[in-house]
Amino acid sequence: MDRSEIREEVLDILKDIAPDEDLSDLKDEQSFREQMELDSMDFLDIVMELRKRHRIQIPEDDYVNLASMNSTVEYLEPHMSDIERV
Amino acid sequence: MYDTIIIGAGMSGLAAGIRLAHYEQKVCILERHYTIGGLNSFYRLRGRDYDVGLHALTNVTPKGTRKGPLARLLRQLRMSWDDLEISPQVGSEIVFPGNRLRFDNNLDLLRSEVAREFPKRVDQFEQLISEIVDYDDLDDTHAAMSARERLTELLDEPLLIEMLFCPLMFYGSAREHDMDWGQFSIMFRSIFMEGLGRPQAGVRLILKHLVRKFRGLGGELKLRCGVKQMKVADDEVKTVVLENGEEITGRRILSSAGWCETMRLCDDGQPVVSRAPGRLSFCETIAAIDLEPKTLGHDRTITFYNDNEQFAWTPPDTPCDLRSGVICSPNNFEYGEPLEGPDGGGTVRITALANFDYWNGLDEEQYKLEKLRWYDAITDSAVRFIPDYRNRVVDTDMFTPTTIVRFTGHDNGAVYGAPDKQADGRTHLKNLFICGTDQGFVGIIGSIVSGIGMANMHCLRD
Numbered sequence: 348m349d350r351s352e353i354r355e356e357v358l359d360i361l362k363d364i365a366p367d368e369d370l371s372d373l374k375d376e377q378s379f380r381e382q383m384e385l386d387s388m389d390f391l392d393i394v395m396e397l398r399k400r401h402r403i404q405i406p407e408d409d410y411v412n413l414a415s416m417n418s419t420v421e422y423l424e425p426h427m428s429d430i431e432r433v
Numbered sequence: 434m435y436d437t438i439i440i441g442a443g444m445s446g447l448a449a450g451i452r453l454a455h456y457e458q459k460v461c462i463l464e465r466h467y468t469i470g471g472l473n474s475f476y477r478l479r480g481r482d483y484d485v486g487l488h489a490l491t492n493v494t495p496k497g498t499r500k501g502p503l504a505r506l507l508r509q510l511r512m513s514w515d516d517l518e519i520s521p522q523v524g525s526e527i528v529f530p531g532n533r534l535r536f537d538n539n540l541d542l543l544r545s546e547v548a549r550e551f552p553k554r555v556d557q558f559e560q561l562i563s564e565i566v567d568y569d570d571l572d573d574t575h576a577a578m579s580a581r582e583r584l585t586e587l588l589d590e591p592l593l594i595e596m597l598f599c600p601l602m603f604y605g606s607a608r609e610h611d612m613d614w615g616q617f618s619i620m621f622r623s624i625f626m627e628g629l630g631r632p633q634a635g636v637r638l639i640l641k642h643l644v645r646k647f648r649g650l651g652g653e654l655k656l657r658c659g660v661k662q663m664k665v666a667d668d669e670v671k672t673v674v675l676e677n678g679e680e681i682t683g684r685r686i687l688s689s690a691g692w693c694e695t696m697r698l699c700d701d702g703q704p705v706v707s708r709a710p711g712r713l714s715f716c717e718t719i720a721a722i723d724l725e726p727k728t729l730g731h732d733r734t735i736t737f738y739n740d741n742e743q744f745a746w747t748p749p750d751t752p753c754d755l756r757s758g759v760i761c762s763p764n765n766f767e768y769g770e771p772l773e774g775p776d777g778g779g780t781v782r783i784t785a786l787a788n789f790d791y792w793n794g795l796d797e798e799q800y801k802l803e804k805l806r807w808y809d810a811i812t813d814s815a816v817r818f819i820p821d822y823r824n825r826v827v828d829t830d831m832f833t834p835t836t837i838v839r840f841t842g843h844d845n846g847a848v849y850g851a852p853d854k855q856a857d858g859r860t861h862l863k864n865l866f867i868c869g870t871d872q873g874f875v876g877i878i879g880s881i882v883s884g885i886g887m888a889n890m891h892c893l894r895d
């Protein structure tokens with residue numbers, strides 16, 4: 348997957364977690380916490396969805412990288428570049 | 434071998450099951466009863482639908498709200514706000530002799546009511562609200578402090594304190610005469626600051642969504658499958674023995690059967706902490722009437738009443754406590770279309786504190802007679818506070834503390850479980866955890882949040 352595909356995938360996870368949220372004007376540089384008021388349980392969910400969907404293991408110390416869309420894509424790129432988007 | 438075995442298909446067990454099945458665990462919920470829901474089930478009697486528990490959902494925040502237990506629960510269960518079809522309350526009230534406080538889902542009404550009834554206490558009440566807003570439910574430093582003591586410091590009007598305690602204790606205190614400050618703050622927010630609402634179709638709608646979701650994710654639900662025993666060795670549960678003799682195994686067990694009840698199931702028989710079971714139980718009368726309550730002049734969603742200046746939150750010496758109660762009419766919510774019974778009528782339900790030992794000691798014949806007698810006594814007591822509906826009644830039902838035992842297995846029919854809670858859900862065994870009422874969160878929304886929290890904390894981390 349390239350960066351834009353990874354972004355789509357993360358967006359899909361966010362949609363799944365918060366179906367009532369309008370994500371069309373999500374700002375990639377701003378934190379999810381600020382924009383969507385996600386709490387620690389939700390961040391754990393992003394991690395677990397990535398594991399469920401793509402078998403990616405994210406160690407707890409790396410959770411900080413999932414703060415915003417930009418940092419998430421940045422962090423995931425090396426882990427997901429080999430994965431085919433389905 | 435299951436990844437997780439869940440005991441109990443009440444709100445907490447089903448919610449935990451959904452979390453685990455969503456993350457591809459092999460999970461099985463074992464329920465002793467022939468139906469799901471536990472304390473919050475539903476039934477049909479002589480052509481009418483009734484809910485067992487539900488008066489109202491607490492924590493009702495409007496669609497789009499991102500904070501608070503309801504929003505969190507929807508995200509965790511991957512549900513949309515619209516799935517629950519919640520209609521907000523019309524408005525409720527707390528009635529004591531000579532004083533009335535009305536409230537709805539906007540805190541400003543309660544504020545103005547306090548200003549009207551207790552004009553000198555406006556600032557003190559604001560101070561209370563700001564402490565509750567600041568209370569952090571993840572930091573438990575002050576959680577176990579006595580709410581009665583804290584309120585007495587903040588408010589120098591004993592009557593106002595009693596009036597605030599009345600609904601919060603009725604809807605969520607396992608502790609007699611008092612509440613933990615943490616529980617008080619959580620309940621205050623969930624009832625006065627967030628609010629009350631109800632799906633028009635009642636609790637069956639919520640249960641239907643939960644069970645469909647669980648099964649859709651591949652979860653197994655076994656009804657009429659009570660757990661008789663758990664075989665323990667090496668500090669863990671090795672085997673779960675069912676009432677029919679079958680034995681099954683799971684890597685982890687999550688039990689919503691209650692603390693004492695779960696400890697008794699373990700064949701080592703040794704709870705590390707032995708604790709007193711709760712004693713607070715209810716009788717509830719249900720009346721189907723031949724018109725909508727508001728036609729009689731009763732438009733309140735819930736009326737919490739108490740006929741003297743002090744509110745007693747202890748098991749009564751009499752079979753039922755006739756001094757206080759909760760009157761709920763499921764008709765009085767802001768539905769799009771009126772809620773109608775089969776003949777266009779409505780429903781009035783009254784909850785009153787009851788004495789478990791009395792009801793448990795009756796033989797079948799006496800039990801039937803006493804139910805009739807106390808149905809009348811509770812109703813006579815309640816119509817002091819709302820318009821008299823007694824000559825409009827077309828059908829009735831009543832449940833007692835022994836009914837609660839039958840549906841939930843909770844000792845003493847204790848609606849909110851044991852007064853001491855196990856907030857981290859851990860037990861003396863490394864693969865056995867508890868969720869639901871005795872973990873600390875009560876009510877429908879509370880127990881769902883508990884199931885989610887315990888599943889996340891103990892069953893999804895590896």
Ligand SMILES: Cc1cc2nc3c(=O)[nH]c(=O)nc-3n(C[C@H](O)[C@H](O)[C@H](O)COP(=O)(O)OP(=O)(O)OC[C@H]3O[C@@H](n4cnc5c(N)ncnc54)[C@H](O)[C@@H]3O)c2cc1C
Binds near residue numbers: 489
């Ligand atoms: C009269 C009344 C009115 C209420 N009104 C409201 C209300 O208006 N709003 C609100 O939010 N809450 C209300 N509640 C409270 C709410 O119903 C409970 O707090 C909530 O349902 C508790 O859920 P739970 O999952 O913790 O426990 P339970 O519902 O008790 O679930 C436990 C389940 O475990 C099963 N079980 C027990 N032992 C075994 C065993 N050995 N093997 C297999 N299964 C077992 C039981 O059968 C049960 O199904 C009310 C309760 C009552 C009694």
